[in-house]
Amino acid sequence: MPHQDPLDAALLDRAFMALADPVRRNIVARLSHGDATVNELAEPFAITKQAVSKHIQVLEQAGLVTRSRDAQRRPVHLDAAALERLTAWIDQYRLQAEGRYRRLDALLESQASERIPKSAPTPRSGEQ
Amino acid sequence: MPHQDPLDAALLDRAFMALADPVRRNIVARLSHGDATVNELAEPFAITKQAVSKHIQVLEQAGLVTRSRDAQRRPVHLDAAALERLTAWIDQYRLQAEGRYRRLDALLESQASERIPKSAPTPRSGEQ
DNA sequence: CTTGTAATCAACTAGTTGGTTGATCAACTA
DNA sequence: TAGTTGATCAACCAACTAGTTGATTACAAG
Incomplete structure (x- = not known):
């Protein structure tokens, strides 16, 4: 099953955009x-806390981070499962492409040595 | 070594943006x-081939695809290695975060069963 | 109640993007 | 030569974005 729910499309949009x-x-x-607050995250950058707050909202709406409540503090937490979903999406197509490449590679190699491939390993890479 | 060349920063920008x-x-x-041409890629979408051509330029400048020359045709080819670089970047932080979570999880579990952890598995996750 | 801190909301500016149409270029065909 | 197809370039518009400043909410402490 190469595809997931189309509901994830908008979430993928936001996730990749967030990381861009x-x-x-x-x-x-x-x-x-480690979790951190807006102020802690804002320090290393030359932008205001408001801007950092917006960045975190972007990450949150992308499902990449979550927020909890601890008195006035709202620590931000990275969601590793969300990151895993991204790599899963990429790998789905990466492995497909790599598989094709290796099949073509094997085909060319077997042809170069003038040995016939057993049953035509789907070499539909040419666009005629 | 958790970090790579800062030269990759702009490329990561473009790659994630391209996938967003x-x-x-x-x-x-x-x-x-399978490789495909601009026209082949434009068909399934309700946009002009000019727009598709722009999209492919974006993917190309992000290093995700390459183009070759075959008469008038310029077949687009997906670069699996570029995709692998993206997953490597994500996994770098995903595994770090997961490791933290599992250490904390193990700590809580060992405390719940009132068994003392052997040597305090670096539980520096609380933000006091 | 008043002060102080953490964080967000609101409005605005400046810059960028995705898409369109129309013209152009490059290679093949007659 | 002209005509066709594949693909890109140029100019433009509507929509969106990142960042700013200023006001506002939520909470804790004096």
Whole structure:
């Protein structure tokens, strides 16, 4: 089953978009070794806390982070399962493409040595 | 060594941004089982081939696809290695976060059963 | 109640993007 | 030569985005 729910399409949009920003990737990196608050995340960057808050909203709506409540503090938590879903999506097509490449490679090799492949390993890569 | 070249930052920007669009993800999906031309890729979508050409340029500048030359045709080819680089980036932080979670989980479990952990498995997850 | 801190909301500016149409280029065909 | 197909370039528009500043909510402490 190569496809998942189409409901995930919008979520994938937001997830990849969220990671397409160096500031947000830095936030992810920082969260990977511990929860943090908006202020803690804002310090290393030359942008205001409001901007960081927006970045976190983007990550949250992408399902990449969650937030809890601890008095005034709202620590941000990285959701490893969400990251795993992204790699799963990519790998689904990466492995497909790699498989094709290896089959073609094997075909060319067997042809170069003038040995006939057993049963035509679906070499439909040419666009005629 | 958790980090790679900072040269990759702009490329990561473009790669994630490229995948943050459903049309481009569909193009990737289609390319995963075979090279294709602009016109072939444009057919299933309700957009012009000019738009598809732009999408492919985005994917190309992100290093996700390459193009060759075959008479007038310029078949687009999906680069599996580029996809692998993306999953490597994500996994780098996913595994870090998962490791933290599992250490905390193991700590709580050992405490619940009132058994003392052998040597305090670095439970620095609380933000006090 | 008042002060202080953490975080968000609201409005605005400046810049970017996705898509369109129309023209152009490159290679094949007659 | 003209005509066709595949693909790109150029200009433009509507929509969206990141960042700013200023006001506002929520909570804790004096």
